[in-house]
Amino acid sequence: MLLHGYPPPIPPSPSFVRALPRLGESDSQRVKLYFYTPKKYAEQKRAGHRYPVVVNFHGGGFCIGKATDDARWARAVVECAEMVVVSVGYRLAPEAPFPAAVDDGVRALQYLEDRAEELALDVSRVSLSGFSSGGNLAFTVPLRRHLLQQDSSRASPAPSALLTPYEMAGDGSSINLHLSTFAQHSQGSSSFRPSASRSQSAQHLLRQTTTTTTTTTTTTVANDSDIDSNERPQPSASSLRIISIVSWYPIVDYVLPRHIRRDRSVFPSKTLPKFMTTLFDHSYMPHEANRHLPYASPLLAPPSLLADALPKDIFLYVCEWDMLLHEGHEFVDKLKGCGGGKVVRSMMIESQKHAWDKSVNPLRDQESIDVFYRTAAQQLRIVNARV
Secondary structure, three states: HHHHOOOOOOOOOOOOEEEEEOOOOOOOOOOOEEEEEEHHHHHHOOOOOOOOEEEEEHHHOOOOOHHHHHHHHHHHHHHOOEEEEEEEOOOOOOOOOOOOOHHHHHHHHHHHHHHHHHEEEEEEEEEEEOOHHHHHHHHHHHHHHHHHHHHHOOOOOHHHHOEEEOOOOOOOOOEEEEOOEOOOOOOOOOOEEEEOOOOOHHHHHOOOHHHEEOEEEEEEEEOOOOOOHHHOOOOOOOOOOEEEEEEOOOOOOOOOOHHHHHHHHOOOOOOOHHHHHHHHHHHHOOOOOHHHHOOOHHHHHHHHHHHHHOOOOOEEEEEOOOHHHHHHHHHHHHHHHHOOOOOOEEEEOOOOOOOHOOOOOOOOOOOHHHHHHHHHHHHHHHHHOOO
């Protein structure tokens, strides 16, 4: 948002912009990628050098905001880590509800991989970052991508093969996670029922056509063999490797009611106003059944899926006065215990509310904010050097 850029120093402008191919005539919101590059990018590109990449997702409740909102973060990464930052201008709700933003993130990764040589990118060293709703995408995009890759890797996608089994946390029972929508499940139950309604965006990806029976429930699963391949992400075998995530004050549980978040927050009056969170949630996630999906609420994803789909190095920043503080801590604990050799580091920003670094106050202490940005960027540099 415009006011984010008021406190000096002036945030940098993108080096250049690319647009993803349109999904079709109904694709009214063109998805653009904003590139921030190191000073010697053009010279090094001609010499054949390839840069590691940070793919960033802006905040705004999936309804507002723009890809250039995080320009100061991009500058810190470019200067401290010598990486190319690509900020994704994903489609916004309510015109493009869930899972449009998630799928735009997957498509952005595909685009960068396909054009890695042209753009001088080292796609074996890709990191994801995001703020607030963008922090959610930093987790949900790789989860979505992983599930799509599993589907596309099956040579003969019979109905049963379209289901991906994972173990439930705790009791060891199995559930079926798939790209079609989940329905709400009873407390403590290991079964899911399919959603009766779906978002418009989801219809671009999968169409429910085949019915299969499991031991616990009859589940309608998607069969997308007759859907135009240009209308959905298709990340099959890939050389692109996500090696780390930096997520700032993300929402990771869309099932937990907002009033519970406010009641248990340290400073309720400092949380986002009810009218705003209601607008955001209903616009982006109009069908409550979808909120249980792992690529909507990563906190609810089975540990084995988190272990398989997310990278080893994860950095998560939360704010003390944020209503999302507790779920952030819970997610850190779950990531640490999910397996896969995760190295999870978290930090709580004391006495600060949600999106403290994006305050419209022109007197905000930008220098102290930049310290956090540079510290996180240095961690990315360390991770890149280790790969």
